[in-house]
Amino acid sequence: MNTNQTASQQESRWSRLTQSKYFIYILISPLFLVLLAYVIYPFYQTFIQSVVGTEGAGIGNYKRFFSLESTANLEALWTSIYISVISVITCAIVGVTMAFLIERYEFPGRKILSILVLVPMALPPLVGVLSFTFLYGESGIIPRSLQALFNLESVPFSLKGITGVIVVHTFTMYTYFYLTASAAIKGLDPSLEEAATSLGSGRIRIWVKVILPMLTPAMVASSLLVFMIAMASYTAPLMFGVERTMTMQIYLSRTNGNLDMAATQSTILSIVSISFLIMMRWYQGRRNFQNQSKGISVHRTELRTPFMKYLSMFLSFIGVIILMLPILVLVLISFSVDGEWTIQIIPPAYTLDHYIALFTDERTWRPIWNSLQMSFVATIGNILFGVAAAYAMIRTRFKGKALLDILIMIPWALPGTVVAVNLIAAFSEPSVFSFNQVLIGTFWILPLAYFVRHLPLIFRSTSAALMQMDQSVEEAARSLGANWWYTFRRVVVPMAFSGILAGTLLAMVQGLGEFVASILIYSTSTMPLSVAIFQKMYAFQFGTACAYGVLQILLIIFVLFISQKLTNGKAGAVI
Amino acid sequence: MKSVRLDNVSKMFGTAKGVEHVAIDVKPGEFFTFLGPSGCGKTTTLRMIAGFYYPTKGKIFFDNRDVTTLQPNKRNIGMVFQNYALFPHMTVFENIAFGLEVRKLSKSVIKEKVERAQKLVHLDKYGNRKINELSGGQQQRVALARALVIEPDILLLDEPLSNLDAKLREETRLEIKRLQVELGVTTIYVTHDQTEAMTMSDRIMVMKEGVVQQIGSPQEIYNKPANHFVASFIGESNMLEGEVTEIRGTAVKVKVDSDLHVEGVLDTEADQPKLEVGKKVKLSIRPEAIFEGQGPNQLHGTIQLVEFTGVSINYLVKVGSSILKVMIINKGNQILKRGDSISLYVPEKGVYFINE
Numbered sequence: 001m002n003t004n005q006t007a008s009q010q011e012s013r014w015s016r017l018t019q020s021k022y023f024i025y026i027l028i029s030p031l032f033l034v035l036l037a038y039v040i041y042p043f044y045q046t047f048i049q050s051v052v053g054t055e056g057a058g059i060g061n062y063k064r065f066f067s068l069e070s071t072a073n074l075e076a077l078w079t080s081i082y083i084s085v086i087s088v089i090t091c092a093i094v095g096v097t098m099a100f101l102i103e104r105y106e107f108p109g110r111k112i113l114s115i116l117v118l119v120p121m122a123l124p125p126l127v128g129v130l131s132f133t134f135l136y137g138e139s140g141i142i143p144r145s146l147q148a149l150f151n152l153e154s155v156p157f158s159l160k161g162i163t164g165v166i167v168v169h170t171f172t173m174y175t176y177f178y179l180t181a182s183a184a185i186k187g188l189d190p191s192l193e194e195a196a197t198s199l200g201s202g203r204i205r206i207w208v209k210v211i212l213p214m215l216t217p218a219m220v221a222s223s224l225l226v227f228m229i230a231m232a233s234y235t236a237p238l239m240f241g242v243e244r245t246m247t248m249q250i251y252l253s254r255t256n257g258n259l260d261m262a263a264t265q266s267t268i269l270s271i272v273s274i275s276f277l278i279m280m281r282w283y284q285g286r287r288n289f290q291n292q293s294k295g296i297s298v299h300r301t302e303l304r305t306p307f308m309k310y311l312s313m314f315l316s317f318i319g320v321i322i323l324m325l326p327i328l329v330l331v332l333i334s335f336s337v338d339g340e341w342t343i344q345i346i347p348p349a350y351t352l353d354h355y356i357a358l359f360t361d362e363r364t365w366r367p368i369w370n371s372l373q374m375s376f377v378a379t380i381g382n383i384l385f386g387v388a389a390a391y392a393m394i395r396t397r398f399k400g401k402a403l404l405d406i407l408i409m410i411p412w413a414l415p416g417t418v419v420a421v422n423l424i425a426a427f428s429e430p431s432v433f434s435f436n437q438v439l440i441g442t443f444w445i446l447p448l449a450y451f452v453r454h455l456p457l458i459f460r461s462t463s464a465a466l467m468q469m470d471q472s473v474e475e476a477a478r479s480l481g482a483n484w485w486y487t488f489r490r491v492v493v494p495m496a497f498s499g500i501l502a503g504t505l506l507a508m509v510q511g512l513g514e515f516v517a518s519i520l521i522y523s524t525s526t527m528p529l530s531v532a533i534f535q536k537m538y539a540f541q542f543g544t545a546c547a548y549g550v551l552q553i554l555l556i557i558f559v560l561f562i563s564q565k566l567t568n569g570k571a572g573a574v575i
Numbered sequence: 576m577k578s579v580r581l582d583n584v585s586k587m588f589g590t591a592k593g594v595e596h597v598a599i600d601v602k603p604g605e606f607f608t609f610l611g612p613s614g615c616g617k618t619t620t621l622r623m624i625a626g627f628y629y630p631t632k633g634k635i636f637f638d639n640r641d642v643t644t645l646q647p648n649k650r651n652i653g654m655v656f657q658n659y660a661l662f663p664h665m666t667v668f669e670n671i672a673f674g675l676e677v678r679k680l681s682k683s684v685i686k687e688k689v690e691r692a693q694k695l696v697h698l699d700k701y702g703n704r705k706i707n708e709l710s711g712g713q714q715q716r717v718a719l720a721r722a723l724v725i726e727p728d729i730l731l732l733d734e735p736l737s738n739l740d741a742k743l744r745e746e747t748r749l750e751i752k753r754l755q756v757e758l759g760v761t762t763i764y765v766t767h768d769q770t771e772a773m774t775m776s777d778r779i780m781v782m783k784e785g786v787v788q789q790i791g792s793p794q795e796i797y798n799k800p801a802n803h804f805v806a807s808f809i810g811e812s813n814m815l816e817g818e819v820t821e822i823r824g825t826a827v828k829v830k831v832d833s834d835l836h837v838e839g840v841l842d843t844e845a846d847q848p849k850l851e852v853g854k855k856v857k858l859s860i861r862p863e864a865i866f867e868g869q870g871p872n873q874l875h876g877t878i879q880l881v882e883f884t885g886v887s888i889n890y891l892v893k894v895g896s897s898i899l900k901v902m903i904i905n906k907g908n909q910i911l912k913r914g915d916s917i918s919l920y921v922p923e924k925g926v927y928f929i930n931e
Contacts, residue, residue: 470658472658
């Protein structure tokens with residue numbers, strides 16, 4: 001009797017607590033705590049380092065950054081912006097043209113092209129740049145074969161410097177434009193064009209007055225995105241030796257031991273990135289053209305004349321070649337004997353050794369195993385955080401929602417270089433958030449970096465899945481007597497499963513390919529896969545480097561395939 | 576079987592009004608309907624009974640137990656949602672079994688109960704089907720079985736028929752009513768469809784903009800509407816306004832305009848407006864209360880529009896400056912044409928005086 005009473009009292013106190021409108025803040029506080037510890041605090045530490053520095057507090061570092069006496073920093077900022085703007089323009093041209101050709105015209109080779117057009121997404125940043133230098137670099141396969149073919153004195157062209165960076169950016173980033181533009185074109189209601197025609201418009205007027213305005217939102221969104229990614233780009237400038245970009249300057253300041261300056265440069269780059277992020281969020285909030293009619297059927301114009309048919313066939317063939325070459329060359333070189341390939345057009349000797357070594361030689365296998373472990377740890381963290389944050393975001397109401405959203409998206413906007421610098425600033429010394437440990441130099445710093453960098457992935461894919469799920473399904477479970485936890489386990493998680501899994505795979509694979517932050521914070525005992533590729537590359541062990549690269553690509557293709565299946569072809573939503 | 580009592584319940588959303596001062600007493604086993612146009616607060620009220628919203632003011636009782644802030648999963652209710660809210664990742668059997676598993680019944684008992692429920696809604700052979708392999712009507716019946724199998728104290732139905740096509744809607748309507756009568760469960764039904772409300776309910780609560788307009792049996796609601804809104808929302812009605820010219824006991828004469836005088840009888844049992852000679856009054860005449868031919872309240876008019884529905888002939892008739900809807904049951908009478916003149920009469924009990 002007595003125990004019964006206390007039990008019911010406890011229950012009532014518990015239920016009073018859970019029904020309080022402040023209870024939600026207890027639930028979401030861990031989310032904010034994680035963000036505070038691993039996003040805001042490191043960022044703050046970097047900022048402090050940039051203003052406090054070694055020579056006493058002040059804005060001296062910022063003065064030096066913008067000083068006109070030594071213009072290296074200003075030049076770097078200018079070059080970064082210049083490269084980013086050009087990248088946006090070239091990516092837009094390539095991406096939108098491809099989208100229109102593939103969505104609006106029927107020609108021989110369209111099917112294969114429409115699949116291969118996404119190949120650049122399967123290239124991890126480092127491996128992509130690598131294959132471009134093999135193909136089009138100073139001693140690349142294409143320039144050399146042209147030289148041999150036409151008996152030239154020197155190679156007719158080669159990719160280097162800023163041009164090289166822009167070409168690589170175009171190749172790897174046009175997919176962002178392609179994806180949004182083709183989605184927008186698919187969503188274009190043909191009846192709008194028909195309506196315009198019926199009202200007497202000609203083709204040009206339809207383009208100017210109907211189609212382009214409808215595509216503008218997609219274009220603006222992708223421009224901001226590509227600009228942001230190009231600003232953060234580190235691998236391409238590194239491989240093409242463009243030292244005057246923001247990311248390279250941070251890397252150089254850091255390796256030269258000028259930590260205050262690295263912090264200053266990081267802070268300035270962060271401000272640029274975050275302001276672009278905020279612009280994007282703001283723009284996404286106000287854009288939206290809804291289609292009124294349902295069940296849109298896309299009609300493709302067929303190319304009829306034989307000449308056009310052959311021309312299009314030829315052009316698609318060229319397109320396929322260009323798209324496939326980077327991967328083919330990696331596969332080719334992965335079979336080459338290390339050190340044999342010097343002045344020949346293609347490697348002269350081949351072997352299977354590199355692939356065998358991957359799984360048999362302990363030293364070659366080590367980086368793969370490291371990356372698998374670290375990526376796994378980071379992904380577990382991402383799942384816990386991402387699912388909880390997505391649920392809180394979509395299903396509950398609390399003050400500070402917009403703040404949570406922005407805080408989660410910030411790591412995604414921050415260049416990997418900056419994330420690394422921030423973590424170094426925060427965790428070179430023991431702090432509460434690292435349980436009084438120094439994390440730099442340990443195993444844990446890399447998983448932490450991966451966790452922070454890929455924070456939004458699972459959050460976004462899960463949010464998308466939850467948004468599609470009608471809330472009444474949860475209410476139905478509650479009305480049938482299930483408590484919150486039972487409902488979450490039996491109904492919410494199974495229904496959002498495909499979204500969670502898609503994000504998880506993506507986070508895992510991104511972790512396996514992560515290079516930009518890793519290069520700044522790895523230690524020899526925890527060398528990740530991408531850093532190993534980089535080092536093999538510099539040790540002229542091209543074969544091993546490419547074998548690693550092929551392995552990464554296979555993993556990524558596998559993951560993209562699975563998530564495409566899971567999200568019914570809406571993989572674009574995850575990225 | 577439990578009674579449901581709402582004690583002066585109000586719900587505010589921020590500063591926006593949801594519902595105000597709802598006070599009802601649903602008897603055990605009763606079929607009680609909330610009726611009103613969208614946004615009238617009927618679903619809000621239902622969700623407070625289910626426990627998805629808590630009232631801002633007032634209390635809710637199941638029998639004599641205060642459940643105002645009880646969690647929905649502790650209320651033992653069965654609820655059918657407008658979009659059914661079936662679990663898409665489970666089979667028909669698993670959907671129906673969900674509530675029983677929550678209650679930790681043994682496997683064999685669950686199997687037996689689910690199979691009985693499937694039979695009840697004629698889905699015996701569909702246990703292994705996935706939800707997306709069912710038609711709308713079948714999904715609807717799964718939702719019903721899932722809500723009923725837990726033997727709820729109260730069954731809540733939120734516009735359960737609105738996603739079905741007309742034919743299926745009628746079939747399912749009979750089905751729901753049959754199950755409710757057979758199982759005798761206290762049922763609260765939300766709809767904006769007056770036919771559903773009229774045919775199924777023991778009592779109806781008509782709501783508008785969060786305020787209760789009238790509570791009563793279907794006959795009371797139809798025959799003795801409390802106000803203009805109820806009269807025009809339930810069925811069709813000719814609403815007229817005029818000046819009282821004479822009161823003799825319960826008989827009242829009203830002048831609508833110079834060509835249209837109407838005489839009616841005050842209903843002493845219903846809530847009737849206080850009438851005085853010279854004051855304005857509103858009255859309602861149902862289209863089917865107007866007859867063709869000679870009789871009391873003789874009217875003459877010209878036909879503006881003719882509609883033939885099969886069951887009836889509907890006329891719009893211009894009498895003086897007013898236009899009246901008239902419904903004549905089709906007994907093979909001659910159908911008049913636009914422009915013809917027509918003689919009509921209204922029996923005195925066909926005239927109903929309403930408030931405001």
